[in-house]
Amino acid sequence: MPSLPFQIDLPRDWIIEAEAWQWVAVIGMAGAIALGLYGWNAGIAKRSTGQGLPGWGRWAMGLMRFCALGIMGFLLLEPLIQSVAYDEEKPVAIVLVDESASVLARTEATTADTLNAWSDALVQDLSQRGLEVERYGFAGELRPIVEGDSAFSWDGAQTNLNAAIRTLAPRIENRNVAGIVLASDGLINRGASPVYGVQWPNLPVWTVGLGDTTAVRDRWINTVNHNAVAYLGNAFPMQAFVESQGMEGQTGKLEVIHNGSIVASETWRTTGSSERTKLEFMLTAEATGLQKYTLRVAPTEDEYDTGNNQRTLYIDVLESRRIIACVGAAAHPDLGALRMALESLESYDVRAFDIASLRDPNDLTDVLNQADVVIAHNLFGKRWVGMQWTKLLAMNDLPVWWLAADASSWEALQGENDLGVQMTASGDLTQTHRARLNPAFSALEWPEGLAEVVREWPPFFGPFEQATWSPAWSTLAYRQFGDVETNDAFWGLRDASSGSKQI
Template identity: 30%
Template sequence: MDLTFAVSPVVLAVSAVVAAAFAWWSYGRSTPTVSGGRRVGLAALRFAALFLVLVLLFDPVWRRITRTGEPPLLAVLVDDSESLRLGAGPPAAAVRQAVDGLPDDAALRFYRFSGDAAPAGTDLPGDSLAFAGERTDLAAALARVETDFAGRNLRGVVLVSDGRVTDGRNPAYLAERFSVPIYTAVAGDSLSSRDVRLERAVTNDVARVGSPLPIQAGVRATGFSGESAAVTVASNGRIITRETITVPGDGAEATADLTITPTAPGVYRYTVTVGPLAGEATTRNNSRTLTVRVLDDDRRVLMVSAGPSPDLAALRAVLDADDSVDLTVRTQRSPGQFYEGALPDALGGYDLLVLAGYPGAAADPGQAQRLAEAVAGGLPALFVMTTGTDLARLGRTFGDVLPVAPDAVRGGGVEVQLAPTAAGEAHPVLDGLGVPPDRLGALPPIAASPTRWALQPGGRVLATVRRGGTVLDAPLLALRQNGDVRSAALLGAGSWRWRTLPDDLDDLRGAYAGLVDRLVRWTTATRDRRPVRVRPDRALFGERDRVTFTGQVYGEALAPIDDARLELTVRTPSGGVERATMRPLGNGRYVADLGVRPPGSYAFTAEATRGGARLGSDRGTFGVGRLAAEFREPGADPALMRQVALRSGGAVVGLDSLGQFVRGLREAGALEDRPLVREDETPLLDFWWLLVVALALLTVEWVWRKRVGMV
């Protein structure tokens, strides 16, 4: 303990001498004069009061230093996930035995963890471990310990786990900066479990009726190399297709390519399964479920023409011959008038807009603008130039929504042939027509405008023009993808010639129909015109997960609707019906939270209304069940556990000798008290009684002066 001042003690000493001299001098000139003991006593009282005030003015601080020891702490993290049930043993029994074998030590602090970590106090009986966690997040468990023991005497962490991480980040990165050593005890054996597992199953989210849907399955195995296993795809318990593969060696992957053909529209759940084989550690990692939306293959196409022409007739013939196309035609007759009747009121119901030379000289500006706004709102478009196209109007109205826009309009036309670019030869529109893409240059010439074209953002040129033997940098076939919306443009009049070919071009006879079909399919491939779209946030929820939904509601031209009422109806596995209203978030988005649901397969429908009018509906399925993440790869991962230990400055410990290791830490001095030095500082001004003492000294001096008759 000591006392410190804001100024040098020398200054305080000098001040004390001055105060003493002043007190003695002041009583040498008093009336009446005092001497002897009275002068000494009165001067001493005055000096004491003055000195105490001086001391307080110099801001003294009373400092006390206390030295103690903080007891050590050792955190023990025990993996309580499902994966500990697998393998030889299984590892769960060894973990329980190791935990029960730890010494009764006040320094130990237990945590059980799986997806998150929970403190279990100073004791964790082995039989209290349920091994039911659906995920393993080692990094989160270590981070929890680091937070809970911040600033305390944590001397190390003992991590008991199989090291199979199924959630969160890599714990080895966290171990590099961990403040204390991590001692890892590996539960299980990486080589003891024979297992075949479905590593991945991949397919398209959207399929069409009558079109093949490919499904690729990746299979890995341990201990079954060279054996045969069946990979199947099933729906509603019925196997649709199967393929037999040879099980790969350890660490390798075998691929099974399966194909199914949906026969009806709807939302389907397909279960892909491998095996099972006799002697597997678990069969819960043998299958995965895929959710696919199957759409009707029919495409509603609106074709608007600048007027009758051979190009219009050729396009119409090809589209009419396609059973998957529901074609509506409007041919310009005069300003604002069409031969077939007025433009449809609801453009949002179409999957594709084909502009056959439109707009022409007779195009009504209001109607053209309405079509352009529909394209800007998300309607795919295919533009085919004809001799009736008004390029100036095309640029003003559709220049922002097509792949190219007229930059400098020039009249007339020149005969050119199609010259695929390198990108075009590899693109699905040209690659797969049944003839080599470079052979398309032999098609009859068509008339291209000398207009200079500007490629729009997101556009790409699949073919340029060729005159004679010279290929020019002028687009003839261009595509554009803007988000999920696609458009295409064929910038040459007279493409009808590609449909009627001479005998020497017999190999190209189907090129025109194939090109139109591929352009239609490409532009509509990612099109989702549904006004109501509702999806569960997962296809399969865990037993402890909250079931949540996300929805979208759109109006004409895909404009978001924020004030709709979106009702969700869920059919439970037991046949019951539950309803919920989805909550709007703005910009046409809606959410719902159904809470934790019992395991099983669920079906749902969603219907949106606004002001009593029905806007549309959607439907689908989802499942609730135990997640198979912990079973995807049985067996331990000792390499990861070794990395965690070494990067943190710890060591790998045998699970059967864990208790002995902890006792050894104590004996080696690794679990010692941490010296704590505590400094307490108290300003003397905080002691109010010192001011009272100074006042008391001055009071005694004053009373004494009065008793001896001093003034």
Template identity: 25%
Template sequence: MLAFLLAFLLLGPIVRQITNFTEKPLFVIVRDNSGSVTEATDSVTRDAISRELRDLTESLEEKGYEVAFTDLEGKETAEPVFNARATDLHRALENVSNKYEGKKFGGVLLVSDGIYNTGISPLFANYKFPVHTLGIGDTTQRTDVAIRNVAFNKLAYQGNKFPIRVEVVLKGVDNQRLTVTLQHKGRTIDQQTRDTGNESFVSYDFQVLAEEQGIQKYDIAVNVVSGETNVRNNRTTIFVEVVEGKKKIAIVAPSPHPDIKALRTVIEQNANYELILEIPGVVKEPREEIAVQDVDLVIFHQSPDRQGRTRARYNEFMKNRNAAFFILGAQSDLALLAREDVPLEMEGVPRDYDEVTPVVNTSFSNFSVSAEANSVVTAYPPVSVPFGKFNFPLSARPLLYQQIGTVATDKPLLAVEERNGRKIAIMMGEGLWRWRLDEFEQTGRAEGFDELFGKLIQYLATSDDRRRFRSYPIKQEFSDVEPVVFESQVYDDIFEPVYGNTIDIEVTDDQGKVNRYTYVTSPGNIRYQIGGLREGVYRYRSQTEINGRKEEVRGQFAVVTQLIELQNLTADFDLLRKLAANTGGKFYTTNNFENLHADLTQKEATGVIRSEETYNALINLRLLFWVLLVLAGVEWFFRKYFGAY
């Protein structure tokens, strides 16, 4: 018998087991751990709430519920740390839904002041469970003057003035004389006083001169009025990066042309560009002379021209080797252009012209053109291009090809090349204005044209970063509740990325205190996080060694304090009532804990019977081992007793 069983087990039989068990219904308690709760309630009140919730938990567990605690961020904790810098009640409830998906909910209790300051309103969402709400905090309207918002440009140009608008909200305040003060480096640079009358919202507009380069810190304050208890929202800080100046884009042409208007529209859409227009004897904007070395890109529209009107200015720019965009036309001196250091060769001087339409080169790699722009561009009307044999070097990259009638060719209509660090583009024909006008007539917009030439101008006007070591914070401004993240890149002689370099980062705060950090780059790990930095402007210096030579990068970044939780401390019980009503729950306050306890524990928990099916090898069952052992023992006993051995 034993031998038979052992032989049977060697065949590897499988046993299917079905186990039934009862899963308890889940009750989740979500506690609002935001700063507004800390400001509006004292520790005694919060401790009393914790005790009541512990009693409720014990009662629910006795009824057969599984109880889970979570805070706004989804961390499971019965005693949360009240340090959340923002409140997103909808996200907190969504976290519950996602985290416990598949569970049977007995309900959710949201313990909150009802104030949310980020995300969407929880009233606009549908939840899969009843949400009971427990209102905490103070619903009394407090006397408060708060800086609700500051509107400003994060980037300003040195020597220019930039606007700052300070928006002040008044609650429980009438007929006050409020003064808003603007300070820079501890010095008051502007101040405005206004009578509020019966207004609940007042704005103050400042014009500030950007004098120093770098990240500048500006402190803004509104005076405290009688009866205010929350004065921390009377002050705020902003950071503005002041840069040397805008990129200068020059257009040089022998005569006015509608192409110039079309390109001017594209250029002036970008606040980072300053347009310089020079048409000899017709217009010069601005009137003062601009040094050629200060120009980032020059657009030669039919320049150099056969009449020589733009020859002097053309020669200055060519000698300085500015980035250039040539647009050829009937006035262009093609013979002179062919002798210049530009990516275009021709056999003879063409006298005739072809009518061609554009086709976008989808393999162009210097920048991308959207599918929407691509489809629009291919429908543009024809432009006139010189008829003849033109040759572009192999290093030139066509952006647009010529299509003659319905025949697409490999002749470039618009091509770019970079040689010896200088970027050059050549457009073989004039009449760009027809493209923009045609697109506007067809679609009511000119987004395709503006995208195509906007990206081309941006590419040509941008100097390539040829440094072999780059290290920088991934953004210029960080919140004090997030880490400052640095990214470092190291390249070899042919500008391929290399790894394994030790990066030394030195961060200096505005008090002169220096902190040093070190890490080693690796594929997929070129970033480094620095936490715990307080508000202020920081200077950094990153260093590494490449082939025995020290490489260094310097720069600045800012850390700003997030005080959104202090903007409003008046509890919103009305929102909590509506949320409970919308989801089939009930609203309670700390004054009727007994009702909350009685209502939530009066219903017996109804679990869910679930089945779990498993397949196990018969030989793995422990019971079978003991059965075989007993059988072997019994067989041995009888054989021994009856003398079989």
């Protein structure tokens, strides 16, 4: 006889949370009603249900009525039936293989076929041991290997193990996973460090080393340290670390090239079979703008790979530090957080003001005349020197980041304003939501991985109202509620006819 997916044992699996008086009330009322309808003595019989029936017939009818009323009362006590369902799942083994091109570097042409054959043999062996096997490849992102396409392809330019693990974690959550087999050469060039930054699942991980460990005769630029920003006419440092392997007794030369000319160079002699050399330069910023510098190690005879002898970097040369004016209606944690973040960047000079405690209005006026960018926090609907802030900053033709973070600013946006953004007036309700970057936004090129990072930001707090944006605005980000994506914009960018921008 086939077994059911679950079993109910009566009365052991009944759960009834009822007091003693409730039981007495149910049984007593059922008995009283049955007795009233089918009484036994002659006086009651004349006016009771079942007249003409013999005594045993009225007793039978009364017992049936008592049972029916008792069952109805029992159901009013809201009984529950406890059941247990069993779902057996076979253990799952995860095979995660690094598909970056560095795995096959310095290897034979048949290495790819050998690795695919190893993968097939591993899957067969694990399957024979009673495990289900799921295979994934990763380079810049995770790629499931479906059954019809059993081959890995080692053509990725990146190795981002952190992104692969983050994508894999939801797929294996609450599943019977026996462990992860990770095959990689360990050359991580994107994402967090697998030692310190990767949030590994609480599972066993078996690692398999890939790649060629044979020492070859080679020299390459490992790391370059430099300032992101420099100022016109000033000297700035640059530090390079060059690795040499199998170059004992050989002379090396590093050149720094700017605008096609060699602006600095240094030579050294390698004394060991494996050596790291630190080279330092002081360069002068002679032109403003984003300047390109190329570091190049002169190739030597019989060097294995000359493609890693060059490194390109960019330095932003400014005439002076850019002034950012942070102006708020009152002191607010948002302004403090923005100020701390901007002050950590060398190229910005941050001046913060809150109108409520401003002592000398001339200080703010002077900064507004010098500022390159203004951050306006909760200034909607408020005035300065007799003029609305929106009109005042528009007259100065300054790029402005507008922030509406309180009820007074939201109320001001519900009426006519100079920005072309109007909110509906639906009451004092508020809500929290997350952000989703607009993939069609073309005025800026989003850095790689920023869209995923933005989705993990803490929730935003804002009004329940919907906003109507004029055609001059381009949407930067939409609201997202959990996994529900909307097209309700809450962050936009507008280009003024003069070229200044407003966010």
